[in-house]
Amino acid sequence: MGDIVDRAQQQEEDDRERLLHAILHRQVTPSRLTCEECDVALPEARRVAVPGVRLCVNCQAIAELKSKHYRAV
Numbered sequence: 001m002g003d004i005v006d007r008a009q010q011q012e013e014d015d016r017e018r019l020l021h022a023i024l025h026r027q028v029t030p031s032r033l034t035c036e037e038c039d040v041a042l043p044e045a046r047r048v049a050v051p052g053v054r055l056c057v058n059c060q061a062i063a064e065l066k067s068k069h070y071r072a073v
Contacts, residue, residue: 028051028052029052030052031046031047031048031050031051031052031053031054032047032053032054033047035054035055035056035059036054036055036059037055037056037059037062037063038056038058038059040056042056
C-alpha cells in the first residue's frame with residue numbers, strides 16, 4: 001500500500017514542478033486587441049492586467065470550465 005501512496009505523491013510533486021517551471025519560463029506574447037474566439041475587442045484594462053491575454057472574460061470562463069470538465073474525466 002505504501003508504494004501506491006509514494007508513487008502518487010511523487011507524481012503530484014513532479015506535476016507541480018513541471019507546471020511551475022512552465023509558468024516561470026513561459027514566453028509572454030503581446031496581448032491581442034480582440035478575442036481569439038469571438039473577435040470582441042479586449043478592454044485596455046484587461047490587456048494591461050493580464051499580459052499576453054488572448055480571450056475575453058466570457059470566452060476565458062468557458063475555456064476554464066471546459067478544461068475543468070475534461071480534467072475530471
